[in-house]
Amino acid sequence: MNIVDIIIKKRDGNKLTNEEIQFFVKGVTDGSLADYQISAFLMAVFFQKMDVEETACLTMEMAKSGGMVDFTDIAGFKADKHSTGGVADTTTLILAPLVASVGVPVVKMSGRGLGFSGGTLDKLESIPNFDISVSEEQAIAYAQKTNIVIMGQTADLAPADQKLYALRDVTGTVDSIPLIAASIMSKKIAAGADGIVLDVKCGSGAFMQTLEQAELLAGIMADMGRHVGRKVTAVISGMDQPLGMYIGNSLEVIEAIEVLKGNVQGDLLEVSLVLGAHMLLLAEHVSTVEEGKALLLGQIQNGEGLAKFKELLLQQGGDVNVIDDYSLLPASKCKKEILVEQSGYLNEMNTALIGRASLETGAGRAFKGQELDFGAGIILKKRLGDYLEIGDILAEIYAETEKMCASAGQYILDAITVDDTKGELPPLILKILSE
């Protein structure tokens, strides 16, 4: 078998055999394929796509490219959740303790963020001394004791994906549905959860900008998971505005704690409850979504969710005092208020531009391995449908320099569209693909 023939076969729109895909993934993993051949293959896939069978094979080969995590020693149904990435999307920090607090184990391996803000790991690391390096054995011990662990991926988790992801990022081949699906699901499958709730974001701040695309990706990912015996629910949720009001690393930790304290309502809470309820449903801990949502909301009201979050911090070395004193979290030097310049109804937010504003503050990474400014970010003061008066505070920007604040502020002003009449609000939950 010859990689050039395989590249040309895909380039010319033909379906690859399982053997050809195995050959490719093996060559990626053992280093026998040259990076330039891998990237040419990825670009060919970008244009010619892969069908469900090809994508399933790619996913499984990538999952098996390293060690498969074995969490069978943790009693009960292990639920995991994955988001395709949106702005101010802090649901993990909220739903993981809530779900764990009712007795369903949450063993979550997270990644670092690339783009507008950090990932879950980055957010947790903004809490002084929080340690995300947890071994498989340690994770089992933690979960057996507290039902919760949030950790970085083990080094040999789906190494083929690590290699492909790094290459895609620097070769313009990120936005490919089969490659996104295989990347996400290979890690989730390798990471050993019994059930996975996928949060596929759709809208101006997401990879998938149309419901059609989002459904396609969600459907393929769900198929991949079920194909290998995992229970999967895919929720397609709106990303036509940031999910929460806080964007950044320590800022999103603050908002998550506020939600867990019961101080914040709204879209971030709602999506966290929906996703968490579906995790409970997969685990057969509840029999309807409504029952699940009510149960989780109760865990906020009775303080159990926050208590579990505190347990998580204690377990992994994080400073629990941050819960009551946000000033213990990193904060950027400069702050700038962005004022409304035109009155009217806030009818549209180009959420990708808001994400770009966050990148300007230093809260996100423009390239892999970049240091984040944990204290940087944005607090939005307005949501879609709000009426804006000139001079209202639209957002607060936090960054290391005035210049960065100004640059971020400009992106935010560019991102919004106001109008005299109030537009229709986009739906928060667009579709749910369950078993």
Next chain:
Amino acid sequence: MNIVDIIIKKRDGNKLTNEEIQFFVKGVTDGSLADYQISAFLMAVFFQKMDVEETACLTMEMAKSGGMVDFTDIAGFKADKHSTGGVADTTTLILAPLVASVGVPVVKMSGRGLGFSGGTLDKLESIPNFDISVSEEQAIAYAQKTNIVIMGQTADLAPADQKLYALRDVTGTVDSIPLIAASIMSKKIAAGADGIVLDVKCGSGAFMQTLEQAELLAGIMADMGRHVGRKVTAVISGMDQPLGMYIGNSLEVIEAIEVLKGNVQGDLLEVSLVLGAHMLLLAEHVSTVEEGKALLLGQIQNGEGLAKFKELLLQQGGDVNVIDDYSLLPASKCKKEILVEQSGYLNEMNTALIGRASLETGAGRAFKGQELDFGAGIILKKRLGDYLEIGDILAEIYAETEKMCASAGQYILDAITVDDTKGELPPLILKILSE
């Protein structure tokens, strides 16, 4: 400027600016771009193409990526010729001495072959002691004395093309019209000829399988050359059967000598005369193609062409005795006659399969840098339109082992289609795009 943005811009079907193309070629040349980014870009170009302006810019930047050869010290109009590559295409060895013998300097830089047989350099190197390593100064001295020099490319001729060509070959991005055009023309422009005759092959044994594709490539290449002040004629010639009857390295040398001796008529002679006549026309040495063809044919009849070929060998160290004694040329150990298995008119030859047969004998390269068997190859005994009787000799195969002979023979049998009624013969010269 950022290469990932440029890759994505092309990937999404947008036109690149000159600055972006310059940035790309500079990065290829100085090594600042990673190979995996270059190959992703090439695959994006494969799918999204480049328009004439983009291709012209790419061509010129590649031409300027190394030293531009300066042959102004050679008096007169310097004519060059380039073929896009076909089977049994030995025209250079015939027309170069013919054209030089009437007083028009031919200073030709050639490449090595990749595929079914060697390139002009490989063929010449099958002549004992022929030296293709000629410096620019030496080339000028040779041309001033004999009007002819055939040499390898200088090391820094269009280094960006050398790099891109090598990468394209191993990443499935060879068959792209703008990339082929830029590769050929960048070298021709850098190599300093005043006029270039392009022989664009079209048919089952060529890159370009339809007249439409061939015209597109020919038109773009001619545009590129004229854009920088070179006179260009593009001849589109048929490759629905091998041009000559001999395929291989020393075998093609023998056929070229036979043509120069006046012993061989037919398509190879005809195309050599047409291309040579257009070189004379560009040099304004003749005023019509017919006049040029008659002049060159006369140089065969009066022995001047063969004398010039002998001068070329003497000049560059080649053993001139081969001209009268072909047994001094390398010859393979085994010979096998392939007999006709089905009677009828020879109506079709899959010329790519004939090329593949040649590769099986060891006459061609499957990968860059592979050693050739100079003595290997095929002598065809039949042409399209011939009536075949069972038991007729279809071809003679020369190779190192019986097994290689048998394998090549099978490809030849697979390549031919016979029929009870005689089919139409494909045209030899399909189109000529002149100034």
